[in-house]
Amino acid sequence: MHFLLSSAAALAFSFAALPVAPAAAEDAAGLPATRSFRFESQQQTLTMRYQDVRPARANGRTAVLLHGKNFCSDYWEDTVAALREAGFRVVVPEQVGFCGSDLPQRYQYSFHQLAENTHDLLESLGVERAVLVGHSMGGMLGARYALMYPDAVERLVLVNPIGLEDWKAKGVPYADIDAQFARELAMDAATIERYQRTSYYDGQWTPAYARWAETLARQYQGPRGRDFAWSMALTSDMVFTQPVVHEFPQLRVPTTLIVGGRDRTAIGRDAAPRAVARTLGDYPALARAAAEAIPDARLVLFDDLGHLPQIEDFGRFRPALLEAVDAPARD
Numbered sequence: 001m002h003f004l005l006s007s008a009a010a011l012a013f014s015f016a017a018l019p020v021a022p023a024a025a026e027d028a029a030g031l032p033a034t035r036s037f038r039f040e041s042q043q044q045t046l047t048m049r050y051q052d053v054r055p056a057r058a059n060g061r062t063a064v065l066l067h068g069k070n071f072c073s074d075y076w077e078d079t080v081a082a083l084r085e086a087g088f089r090v091v092v093p094e095q096v097g098f099c100g101s102d103l104p105q106r107y108q109y110s111f112h113q114l115a116e117n118t119h120d121l122l123e124s125l126g127v128e129r130a131v132l133v134g135h136s137m138g139g140m141l142g143a144r145y146a147l148m149y150p151d152a153v154e155r156l157v158l159v160n161p162i163g164l165e166d167w168k169a170k171g172v173p174y175a176d177i178d179a180q181f182a183r184e185l186a187m188d189a190a191t192i193e194r195y196q197r198t199s200y201y202d203g204q205w206t207p208a209y210a211r212w213a214e215t216l217a218r219q220y221q222g223p224r225g226r227d228f229a230w231s232m233a234l235t236s237d238m239v240f241t242q243p244v245v246h247e248f249p250q251l252r253v254p255t256t257l258i259v260g261g262r263d264r265t266a267i268g269r270d271a272a273p274r275a276v277a278r279t280l281g282d283y284p285a286l287a288r289a290a291a292e293a294i295p296d297a298r299l300v301l302f303d304d305l306g307h308l309p310q311i312e313d314f315g316r317f318r319p320a321l322l323e324a325v326d327a328p329a330r331d
Helices: 073-085 111-124 137-148 177-185 189-199 207-221 225-241 245-250 283-293 314-324
Strands: 002-006 017-020 035-041 044-053 062-066 089-094 130-135 153-159 255-260 297-302
Touching (some): 035 111, 044 073, 062 073, 062 111, 073 089, 073 207, 073 314, 089 111, 111 137, 130 137, 137 153, 137 225, 137 245, 153 314, 177 225, 207 225, 255 283, 283 297, 297 314
Parallel strands (some): 062 130, 130 153, 153 255, 255 297
Antiparallel strands (some): 017 035, 044 089
């Protein structure tokens, strides 16, 4: 069944998991510091950074937060706190190729691979079933994970997922990885802010949004900046060439889409013919089509929010999230 509410996730490789790092000290906010998961993948030993946050009063359930392509895991901080308060154990990985995790120069990125990496992490932590919450690119990953491991997914929550349309099929031209790399090398804080202001926030901007643009800019400017840019080029190719939208009817887990209707994110719009570009990124229409395509799906549409409802208006996002994960909201 489909419910529409108006209101503003096997590869041929098998991984041999290495020991998980022991529990780390707490950070300044009193949450567990980032830990490391070491595993073998594609003939190399890699490290995935993650947080494993335990609640004071556990409800016996686990939520896994999957970040977007242009974000590190820290932007989930308010979401982590809300889920922790509701009794969830919260696992927040940073995928290989992103932020604090390894940035391998030789890696075949795919959503299947990242889903398997995440599944191995959860197995190492003793997590058999979890609620998946994926934002932006993390929504594409969450959908792929749910398709690969339906018995391991209790619920799927997609927050402004990208990939609700197949850009290539709609006429966006392909840009090869070398071209993507050159573009990534040119990234700076001003370029990132300009893109996010236009695509994510529909022209609006506040200091609260600047924090996350600056976090991304530091990845490009830091000592691993060139490696990060290369990873971003490889993962951009993954996002463009591996659509999951055509498989939405095969999802077999209860799914909620939480979508800001002012989002205009569309990969490759700037390179598309003008007539094509005008048709892309219509999130209200795309979200409704996704809710119709996914069995047992439900849509919460915030007409006046953009790509990051969990940042723009957490006061409204929080009860929608807690309802989606089937946890009672607390005043």
